[in-house]
Amino acid sequence: MRGGALCKRSCDNVHRNSDCRKALPRPTGRQLSTAHGIRGNSVHPGSIETGSATSVRRDESDVARACNARTLAAIPLGARGEPRDVAHGVLFLASDESKYVTGAELVLDGGCTAV
Incomplete structure (x- = not known):
């Protein structure tokens, strides 16, 4: 069978590094x-x-x-x-809508890397 999609998720602290972020999708996609x-x-x-972000928000400490x-x-x-924002992005990339x-x-x- 030919065709399909491969989606790779990077971790939060890595996606800000442009070289690391671009290392997989472009050459692999080609x-x-x-x-x-x-x-x-x-x-x-x-x-x-996520659960960890929610627990930090609920923590009442000054830090x-x-x-x-x-x-x-x-x-x-x-x-x-x-x-669900991430899920929708992955769903789009895995669907025929992104063929x-x-x-x-x-x-x-949320625009962090755009500024």
């Missing part, structure tokens, strides 16, 4: 699509509202409040993403 018809893309989530304020101030859209997308880096970070 190689896999040429040889096997597989689309290779990567997903780079920023600060996502936790300062950390949360710094995190939110660094996000141009002003809020953490939700797990002409390969070697792409889908950054889901």
